[in-house]
């Protein structure tokens with residue numbers, strides 16, 4: 702990993718691959734009837750008590766934007782412009798997303814990073830909807846996906862151009878060198894953080910403006926965030942998080958507690 706703690710691989714996915722993933726997600730959303738769903742917010746983790754969220758670790762679930770609903774309880778925009786994300790096992794259950802996650806290009810990246818038995822532990826299709834796309838507060842991925850020793854790497858594929866205007870990622874270069882700040886713990890009451898979030902100086906963040914098809918590789922301790930999308934343009938992305946399942950122990954306190962072991966990308 703470069704000293705900045707992230708890497709942008711330009712044109713990692715072709716325009717056609719991106720279109721296939723976007724079309725497939727449009728189909729999944731079309732088939733979603735809203736009967737079972739939840740709301741996703743990174744500012745308020747109380748909702749993470751909810752069973753729908755925990756079960757989403759091993760299926761394809763739909764989470765609305767926090768601002769999706771008006772005072773009358775109805776959606777303010779059409780369904781396809783109201784969903785915050787779909788996750789967290791798209792890579793396992795949907796052939797289109799599985800094909801990308803298990804592709805040779807993704808595997809060889811982990812091989813070059815020295816992973817022995819990497820497995821995608823969660824996948825998210827993030828919409829960052831126009832006008833209401835929720836902010837993602839500063840965090841480190843290892844907070845949520847803790848192994849001993851630490852092994853999480855985030856992968857973020859732009860499925861549309863991501864700009865300062867429509868809510869691109871921002872990161873503090875080199876912040877991965879300062880260690881893990883806190884963990885999110887799951888217990889019988891739901892989830893909580895073991896420490897408060899440090900306060901970050903916004904001047905330290907740099908924007909990661911990327912083109913559709915570009916791939917951002919993120920060290921698990923890198924501090925990153927994204928702002929609300931108040932623009933009229935969405936900012937779709939596919940996020941995958943990978944951990945090493947050999948020599949690294951998945952914590953029993955993590956929110957993801959799978960019934961079946963995740964399938965490795967390869968075994969070295």
Ligand SMILES: O=C(O)CCC(=O)C(=O)O
Nearest residue numbers: 827837842855927938940
């Ligand atoms: O897509 C975003 O805005 C944030 C994604 C993110 O932080 C992640 O996937 O770890």
